[in-house]
Amino acid sequence: MIDQQRRVVPSDVENFFDKYSRGARIVAEGAQADTGQTPKEVVWTKNKAKLYRYEPSQEKQYRVPILIVYALINRPYILDLMPGNSFIEYLVGQGFDVYMLDWGVPGDEDKDMTFEDYVLDYIPRAAKKVMKTSGTDEFSLIGYCMGGTMSAMYASLFPEKLKNLILMTAPVDFSKEHLGLYGMFTNEKYLSASSIADAYGNIPGNLIDTGNRMLKPITNYVGTYVNMWERLFQDKPMETWLAMNKWVNDGPPFPGATFKQWIGDFYQQNKLVKGEIKLRGRRVDLSSIKAPFLSIAGKKDHICAVPQAEAVMDLIGSEDKEFFVLDAGHVGLMTGRGAKKGLWPKVSGWLAERSEKV
Template sequence: MAIETPFKNLIPELNYEKETNRWKNVVKALTGPAPKMGHSPRNEVWRKNKSVLWHYPAKQKKYEIPLFFVYSLFNKPYILDVAPKTSVIEGLTNLGYEVYLLDWGTPGYEDKKIGLDTYIDKYLRTAVKRAIRHSGADEITVVGYCLGGTIASIYASIADEPIKNLIVATVPIDFKPAIGPDKWTEGFRNGDINIDSFIDVYGNIPPKMVEGMFRAMQAPVYFTNYTMLLSRAHDQRYVDKWQRMNKWTVDQVPFAGEAYRQLANELFKQNKLVKGELVIGNKKADLKNIKANLYVISGSRDHLILEDQSKPIMDLVSSEDKTYVVVETGHVGLALSGLFGKIVDQWASSRSNPL
């Protein structure tokens, strides 16, 4: 007599080949060699201490005004040139832009006294001057990503250099809204967490602490990337993308102690940039001094920088030409997918003096 199993049609058949490939790819992604980053041809233009100014020549120059990228002090900038076909820099050079990138480098213990004043007024200002001279252009477009956007905005507010366009993406400007554990925010702002004492002892913020901060800020979202790897590990293209993103995520750099002290106290705690009270190199970094054409980009799925942190810049600058857009992407996805370059081109192409 035949026995019917009531759950027979509810249990899918196991695809052994697919599952074998899935687990092979998981092991390879977690234990295999890291993928190569940075593919676009480049030349060193200038160097100071650990920082390097790179030039990425246009495949066929179509615009007079070059793009100058400023990246965050927390991470390495190769996320902008992460892979062929999805590289932000490759996409822009293919479209005819001369591209410059200031790589801040990796601070050592000897750099613990470097503050935002030095980074902005000495390194960034000099690098922009070199880029303008190297390109032969009369003006330049400054592009800032994440904290690099904050730094670019501060610089633009005190710059004497001819900045025609300022583009900032996923940028924290107003530090009153915050993402992360409420107790952290409360502790920073009421003095229970004393960052000054930590810096006095350690000199710089160690990479593992930087990584830990980002994990805590994104939890539990941070851990879903491993779940996604497991569920899509049979897709080799996804695994390659996952490896690149994971490498960049855990490849943190030390944060120079004095610069972090200023960031924590003057921006995060006292919110001086929005109040017009921040002073850099004996100059007040008042955002109303910015008259360059302004383009602000936020991500609707950004779990690190809220729209409420970025949007206030629109009312603080004096720019007549200013645009704010929200893109359906996350904080890292904007760069990792190469979408950032396409969005920059859509706005900058008519403002970069086409040849």
């Protein structure tokens, strides 16, 4: 009996310290994970931006290609997190021709980039390349988070070739009553976007991330690592946690001039819903959008509250339009078990009805 105990106890202690050592390395060095693994090729570039076309996993089922536009904050591989937990992999598997615009990582020389550049130059040229590569004269556009706000602006100014438009957790109405803590964080009394942009040039990604985390500080700063230690010591799978933690801490810089517009024109003055946004003299009028339209929001989303997303329904000119709410948060609706049963099949089914079979 004593001999058996002598053999078991050291093994348990060694296992404990192995797990502790692994957790300590993750905390100190950051999570490491293979993300964005769905096979793809770069079909177009401009400055730091790249347009990816994803390799089909089966014969194409639908004629109309999909262009996905993500935000300037965080990295777009949240849409292609890892095999088996990838929105893009799912759409490709359903027979869609899928493209994604990756904004890349801006350098110091990009601090003067504005929404005019992104909405009037980058997205239109990417869309043109999508249609040329797919051999079509129309396409579907999916915008996520700020990428949805940008997609709405694009759709209002370039409605001609747009077959379908989907906005996911995309803020449109920045009225103070919808913003919660964001309203306080971005209030012009406390935040001067111009001063921050002048000081930094490009706004560091970790500075943006800190602001987002402070909306739920206990969950984001304590809960995340409590979850990690529980997974380690209970021998639960770590792959998804590692991929998500890598993504959360991988935010690129935010071009300073765009940051000033985002905070000043949207959060502080709410110009989009007032019809006061102008890009190189062209007024953004959301009523110009006529394409079939789907807007998706998360009931637990603290970054884009449901009313911020729902407001677009009264502003666009589409006759075929739907607002769909999931019982999920800003990121949770895109990844994980709930996404596979909620957002992914909803988007795929809605597009399938409006994309024409090959």
